[in-house]
Amino acid sequence: MAKRARFVVAAAVVTLLLVLPLLLPGPVPLHIMIMTFNFALLGVGWNIMGGYAGMFSFGQAAFFGIGAYASSWLLTAHGVNPWLGLLVGGVLAAVTAAAIGWPCSKLRGHYFAIASIAFAEIVRIHFNNWKLVGAAEGLTIPMAEPGLLNFQFHGSKAPYYYIALAFLAxxxxxxxxxxxxxxxxxxxxxxxxxxxxxxxxxxxxRYRMLATMLAAFLSAAAGTFYAQYILYLDPESVIILPISVQVVLVSMLGGAGTIFGPVVGAAILVPISEITRVELGHRGTGVDMMVYGALIWLISVYQPRGVWGFLSSLGRRKAPAPTAAPAPEARP
Amino acid sequence: MLEFDRVSVGYKDLTVIHDVSFRVGEGEVVSLVGSNGAGKSTILRAIAGLLTPSRGEIRLRGQAIHRTPAYEIVKRRVAMVPEGRQLFGRLSVWDNLQMGAYTLRSKREIAESLKEVLALFPILEDRRDQRAETLSGGEQQQLAIARGLMSRPELLLLDEPSLGIMPKLVTEIFRTIREISKKGITVLLVEQNVFEALEVADRAYVLQTGRIVLEGPGAELQRSDLVRHAYLGSSGLAEAAGEEARP
Known part of the structure; x- marks a missing residue:
């Protein structure tokens, strides 16, 4: 696709995303968009370690939870502003990622995936029993004066929509x-x-740890956003395996190792999950997983590069050129 | 420069190399020859830091390196060109070369290294934007050696550079090895193509089932009965020499 055409498409998409809250009827579609952006952010984080660096983690929910808990506990226990809490949570998640990344740095393939599940489970069980952060009861974020500074909005979901969009950007x-x-x-x-x-x-x-830390920071930011959006969290809502699995699916379906793949994957999977949940309630438990399964099967058989890879290939006749290395530069 | 001192090394419980000792002097071309499975590549992998010996010591310029991780060994000016080229197939020729320059610290050093390497392999300049996987076998081998040279090594470890290359290009590869040696780079060469490997070598070692059974100057080993019968065939040397003599 020519550069100009790409620019026009990008400008149209951005404009559409900016005016969408004005066009969507009611809060449910807006909620679906917000959750899509948040899972896309989680997918973008996972993609750095899984898509680029080849570390298939099934434990991103741990970093999501650490981010959510860090900002929420700092707010409820010490009145720390959630924006500052977001940064603290991100740094804490990155440090945790480094601490766990070092001993896991020699693990590869399935072994790394299993270790990441074990790590997330340890974090979940720990938070379930940690009284300081509410243990299994979780934390309820007190209502505050609505506004950007307090990261709370009561009248409309639109501000959350724009914040989630900005985070994703x-x-x-x-x-x-x-x-x-x-x-x-x-x-x-x-x-x-x-x-x-x-x-x-x-x-x-060094590079595996860098990838893990970047992914952890972004996942934690998504966690803080989720906590401020829902205003309640417990270990069973933020540090569970299905979240980690969905993050991987979002990236794989959209196209691992591509910049926009996780966004496309989230735009397909999250609405399916949210719509089946809203329409079918508890009777629909597992329907989204069946749909995911079918989609993953289709994509892995017919388009292993993901939906974004497929869309990109439509835009050009030849196979994509390899990413050029940046100009050589001095290293420390 | 390199001393391999009574080293035993292998994979987990399987010892492939038994109590092997040899040395490589500064500026020499030393060949390790032997049949498939003799343990030649295992020796190179141990020197490169990919395997840790269960016994013995590997010393580089007098310093023990047998417990040094692979990515640290490269900083000590040792580069390995692995068997089967192992290029980053989806990356361009240029990107593969850049990857080889990881340990260099300045732009100037990288540019100089690139210039030297391209002087040796001018075809790579023409192919710079091509994906490595689309090159011919011979060009891929040139790129693999060029990538190894990008780190400006003092010791170059070459693992089966003639593997899977058409005979005409094999001669070209060995000519390049001579040129590399003339630049003062020490070369440790592992080869199944015994005739060419002995031809290019100052000294050579013959390896059988993990043990060195013969050593000496390349030309001398070419005349040894063991090498002639085991690797060149009774008339193999004469035939090979005849091939060489033909224009």
């Missing part, structure tokens, strides 16, 4: 930076051949 910028930076280049080298990357002198421990 920041996530996409981080993802783009990773995709085009030398770090991203080395992420892909490690993903393609771990041993070869080592032989070339690439410190896989």
């Amino acid at each position: 920041v996530g996409l910028m981080v993802s783009r930076w990773v995709a085009t930076s030398r770090a991203g280049f080395y992420f892909r080298a490690i993903k393609e051949s771990h041993e070869l990357a080592m032989v070339l002198g690439i410190s896989f421990v």
Whole structure:
């Protein structure tokens, strides 16, 4: 697709997203959009470690939960502003990712995936028994004066919509930076051949940890947003395996290793999940999973590069050119 | 430069190399020859830091490196060109070369290294934007060696550079190895193509089932009965020499 055409399409999409709250009827479609943006952000985070660096984590819910709990506990226990809590939660999640990433740095493939599930389960059980943060009862965020400063809006969901959209935009910028930076280049080298990357002198421990920390920070930001949006959280709503699985599915369906893949994946999967939940209630439990299963089967058989990969290939005749390495630069 | 001192190494419980010792002097081309499964590649992987010996020591310029991780070994100016090329197939030729320069610290160093490498393999300049997987086998091998040279190594480990290459290009690859050696780079070469490997080598070691059974200057080993019968066939050397002599 020509550069100009791409610009026109991008401008149209951005304009549509900005005016959408004015066009959508009622709060439910807006809620679906908000949840889509939030899962897209989680997917964008996962994509940095799973899509670019090849670390298939099924434990992103742990970082989502850490972010949600950090800002919520700081707010309820110490009155810390949730925006500051968001930063603290992000840093805490990144530090936790580094702490767990170091011993897991030599694990690959299935072993890494299993370790990530175990890690998330440990975090869930810990929070379920941690009285300081409300244990199994969770935390209820007190109502505050609505406004951007307090990160609370009572009259309409539209402000949450715009904040979620802004968060996603920041996530996409981080993802783009990773995709085009030398770090991203080395992420892909490690993903393609771990041993070869080592032989070339690439410190896989350093780059795997960097990918994990970036993913953790973005997941934690999504967690803080979720907590401020729902105003209640407990371990069973934020640190559970289905969330981690959905994050992986969002990225894989949309196109792992692409910048916009997780957004496309979230735009397909989250509405399915939310609509079946709203329309079918508890009777519909599992219907979304059946649909996910069918979609994943279709995409893995017919379009392994994901929906975004398929859409991109429609826009050009030839196979995509390899991502060029950025200009060589000095390293510390 | 490199001392492999009574080393035993293998994979988990399976020891492939038993109590092997050899050395590689500064500026030499040393070949390790032997049949498939003799343990040649295992030796290179141990030197590159991908395997840790269960016994013995590997020393580089007198310093033990047998417990040093692979990505640290490269910083000590050792580069490995692995068997089967192992390029980043979906990346361009240029990106593959950049990947080889990971340990270089300045733009100037990278540019100089690139210039030297392209002087050796001018075809890569023409192919710079092409995906590595679309190159021919010979070009891929050139790229793999070029990528290894990008880190400006003092010791180059070459694992089966002639594997899967058409005979005409094999000669070209070995000519390049001589040129690399002339630049003062020490080369440790592992090969199944025994004739060419001994031809290019200052010294060579013959490996059988994880043990060194013969060593000496390349030309001398070419004349040894063991090498002639086991690897070149009774008339193999004469035939190979005849091939060489033909224009």
